[in-house]
Amino acid sequence: MDNDVVIKFDKVTKTYKLYKDDKKRFLGLFFKNIKYKEKKAVNNVSFDIHKGECVALFGKNGAGKSTILKLITGVTYPTEGKIEVNGRVSALLELTSGFDQEFTGRENIFLKGQILGIKDEEIKELERPIIEFAELGEYIDQPVRTYSSGMKARLGFSINANIKPEILIIDEALSVGDEAFRRKCVSKINEITSKKDVTLLFVTHATNTARDFCQRGIVMKKGKAIFDGDINSAIENYNTIIDKKASKKLNLSIDMNNIS
């Protein structure tokens, strides 16, 4: 592997096995003839992302973007193909989850840091900036189950953004708290990505925001990467997909009008 390739997808396919119910899935462990449907969420995708690159990932819902992110974070495994990731991955997705509900915010900071393999001294150093950024005040020593979803999202963002990530993954739904906090998040992301060796992967529908951050775009459609290249062409390509869908809808509504 190239020294500066931080994420490498080599003919990666992810197939989900869909059973009718839990019982069928359990029986499927023992018997081969239990029926299930296969869904290819990611289909034969290959790409290299280099250190310091900012890449936007486009695609309609269900195009396989989230699965790609999960594969990069190592949460889920590829069915076929190989994935290599070098560096500390910090994923700003599903910010409200991934906490131990019974633990206080402060304890969760430590838990998360420990699981990510960060040394205790380093977590102690990061603790203060994380708490300050999250603006939780006294709540930091209350169990996370008492938090509102906005508070959880703030803490989640704060942890992930402050642990000095080498690879930062941002999901579109950056609707963290109110407008002021959202702006704070954006400037934090800018601050992180301005560092040369931080790689950014940005998933979004907002093409203009993507243009601000990224130089490269990958367009996903039905699990396949149909375009991979410079950002402007990627946005153009993505827009044609959406337009097709939009025009289909338009035709449909015209047909409906004709019928009625």
Next chain:
Amino acid sequence: MEGLNDFIKILKEHWRFRQQLLKLAKADLIKTYRGAALGWAWAIIKPVVQIFVYWFGFQIGLRTSKVVNGYPFFLWLIAGQVPWFYMNDMLTAGTESIRKYSYLVTKMKFPVSTIPTFVSISKMTINLLLMVIVMILYVCFGFSPTIYWLQLIFYILISFGFWTTWGLLGALLAAISKDFANLVKSFVSFLFWFSGILWNPDTVKVIWLRKLLRLNPITYLVTGFRDCLINKVWFWEKPSRLLYFLIAWGAMLIMALWAYRKVRKDIPDVL
């Protein structure tokens, strides 16, 4: 061969995450008892109530219990019942451990094989505390420690190993199917009553049944604890029973490795 590779992989994961495991075990322990008004007292109250119920039922109600090897029935009872509390925890909480800690699997990269282990460490810690209380009670009743008490370490270790192995098998299967967890739960009281925790399996009159019970790993462990505290028997004096136990443990390990290979990669997608 594949199983052996998986086994090495699991051991490596445990080593790499050893510090996190201890912290998560501590966290599990704190979580179990924090929040309730009496907090840590529950760790003692619950087992005390259970022991009292069985002691009352047998000694006062049925009047079946008598002195065993010179020890009062109560001391004989707790020597087996207290180790069972840990086994009981592993059959219930151990089986559900991966489900309970699903956020470790679905939201971050965490080795799934280590989840039952830290839950097991947490449950064993409580059990060790109870074992100390048992020993204090023995002394209070006027039975001073014997050299056989040292053997407790042996039985605690093999019990921990056996039930942690079970935890891996049970929790993997329960993660795939909730039905499995329910099935195991409904078997707990069956195992409790059939494994000779409240009655002496060596006094069973039916010979084939008595022999069958010797194959039961739970019976082996419970009897082992009583051998340390009451019967004064070393484990090497019953080599064939130890062999049966080791075979059962090995079979459990093979099944756990099979389940691990089969479902490990599916678990994040299912939970």
